[in-house]
Amino acid sequence: MYFIWKAVDWTAGAVPRAKSIFLLIAGFFFLAIQGEGMQYTPVRFLSSIILALWVERAYRSGKNLFLVFSIAGVGATLVLLFSPDQGIQFMIGTLLYFTLCQRNPRKGLYPALILFCLFSVAAVALGWRLGEFKYFVRIGGGALNFPLLFSLTSVIVLLYVVFAGAIAIAAYRNKQLDHPLIYLLALALITMPPAMGRCDPGHIFINTIGAALAVMVVFAQHKVFSVWVRFPLLVCWPSFTSRRYGQIKRSQCHFRRWLRSLSVILKLLVSTNGWRCECTGRWSQAKEFARCTLSLTFLKENGFPMEQRCSHLWDRVSASIPRSAAYEFSPAVIQEACSRPITFPKKKSETCSAIQRVLFSWLRTGKGDALLIQRTCARR
Incomplete structure (x- = not known):
């Protein structure tokens, strides 16, 4: 001001x-x-x-x-x-x-x-x-x-x-x-x-x-x-x-999603064996997953096509994953893995959630697997 x-x-x-x-x-x-x-x-x-x-x-x-x-x-x-x-x-x-x-x-x-x-x-x-x-x-x-x-x-x-x-x-x-x-x-x-x-x-x-x-x-x-x-x-x-009133209402929805992402961060930071952190760098991984969660949800709500959502996910994740595993998370692999839910009209809303589950699986295991991606995204 x-x-x-x-x-x-x-x-x-x-x-x-x-x-x-x-x-x-x-x-x-x-x-x-x-x-x-x-x-x-x-x-x-x-x-x-x-x-x-x-x-x-x-x-x-x-x-x-x-x-x-x-x-x-x-x-x-x-x-x-x-x-x-x-x-x-x-x-x-x-x-x-x-x-x-x-x-x-x-x-x-x-x-x-x-x-x-x-x-x-x-x-x-x-x-x-x-x-x-x-x-x-x-x-x-x-x-x-x-x-x-x-x-x-x-x-x-x-x-x-x-x-x-x-x-x-x-x-x-x-x-x-x-x-x-x-x-x-x-x-x-x-x-x-x-x-x-x-x-x-x-x-x-x-x-x-x-x-x-x-x-x-x-x-x-x-x-x-x-x-x-x-x-x-x-x-x-x-x-x-x-027109801004609708955007204010959507911002409240984004705030609720941020709270859900915060719970994901806490799950990643705290291991199953009590309040003990097992993995170094897990904090940065958890924040990256939370950012991708909010970004992908925003892209889906604003009508971005599947190709742009996959490309966006690749741009956000490629900077943080190891170079040896980068090829396993290429846009083509993710798009192919996530194409099955799109064929079912009632399951279109699960496309982004499938991508998020893929990213979540990678954050939990620390490595990527193309078969794991396909099995995770095929889950309906």
């Missing part, structure tokens, strides 16, 4: 209806956190905006440019390691803003930008080495929910993007591109692909939140357009909240 307040304070300040802007953004993230957890926290999607606004304020205040952009480079590295898309957004957006939008650039700006580029290259290399960009490769093939099915909420949120383009054109015609709001528009421009890649109200808003914030700040200063600041509160959020 502090990040949201600082973003509104540094952009809106004493602008009328600044509290409405804060409540709109904070209310959206509160609903997202209730349904989605830490994946959609304000820290992730506002860290690059806060860092960009700080850099712009430090640039205007006359601070040492090499110090400012060195801090910006370190901050870009941390943001990229936390959320790769936000790190790339900050790096490219900063270069666009300070190279194309400055009417009277300060002396030493371009050498400082070269230093920032070096930090950015090092950050990208480090992120690539740590595997931070695998997600980009996985979803880089196009829209995740094509064809697009727009709702009233989606249309209203997309109007903010259209208005942002109009603001950028007006700033260009009035020669006022060197403005903090244009910096926010530059950041939002970089994250338009993920916003349109999964074109629902939530992903559009969080990936273009800089543009939405800039539009709300501009509209709040004009009585004719100020209705657009509070209009989403009256139209969008009731329907948005009604």
